[in-house]
Amino acid sequence: MALINLAAREINYKIVYYGCGLCGKTTNIQYIYRRVNPAARGRLVSIATEEERTLYFDFLPLSLGTVKGLRTRFHLYTVPGQSFYNASRRLVLQGADGVVFVADSQISRLDENVDSYLNLWENLMSLGEDPSRLGMVLQLNKRDLTNIFSVTDLTELLNHTGSPVVEACALTGVGVFETLKTVCKQVIARSNES
């Protein structure tokens, strides 16, 4: 649900990074925070445990400035990946305009990826969201590691909607901005269609 404020000439879009525990959602946001123009970013808020695992969410507002007289912002959120935090995931997902599903490419993380992907759709359905109205991107993270699935295999498993796929290594930043750009443009396109 894009929030459009005609009086203040503002439009805000919400993008959620989703995926299993330790897949690299927070790493994506942290990289964006470090590298994006400081004038365009707000405060990075992280609600994490002492072990730096996401407890509730990370939040980073990005401003695109004024486009055709409308001040446009993207609000980036991550969800906690660990399975027992599903209530928190649902809350963060509420009102999302776009979702980046971050997949851990390692073969050993297959079950976690699939569980998280199914959990995403289950939560979207329970929130009454129409997934066809959401901007969606599949990011295949940790492509620098060995013992990883092929792009074809992961795409077959985790992308039944045929969404754009981006290969990434969030730790070094490879694919991080490409993912973000892709989902932002998808969100705008979907918003125009609705």
Add this chain to the structure above:
Amino acid sequence: MTRRKGLVISDDQMRVLETVLDKLRRVTGGTLVALVSTSGQPICTSPSDSSSDTLSLAALTASSFAATRQLAEVLNEREFTLLFHEGKESNLHVVQVTERILLLITFGHDTQVGRVRLYTARALEVLKPVLETAENSQRDDAFLDGDYRREIGAAIDGLFSGSE
């Protein structure tokens, strides 16, 4: 399954909201009064301000309130409709206006909590119908046309150029 409608606030509605928020801030001696969506986005603030801290405050307030609602569920309570945090220098009071909109007010210790609660309840009587109308109105996205889409595409490329 239908996707929930977007929330579109018109100029006239915004003028009413701003007036009510300004008055509420004045009569309560509040530091900041804001309407935020339950998805964490600020709608209107008094004083009018869109600093990054306001964005963080909106996101955190919405999530804190959402967590409170879940707590109510766990405790078999129908709902907790308000949230109050007391600090050394300032306090935060949050109430639900509609299903999708919250009102938050920050104030210091020179203001009594009872005063804030009383005037907030009165403000809700005005805010609620205005926001319910806004929630039920049809989106008019005429300004989100092809030009906007093209320009925003260029702005997205511009924002991230040199970052990678």
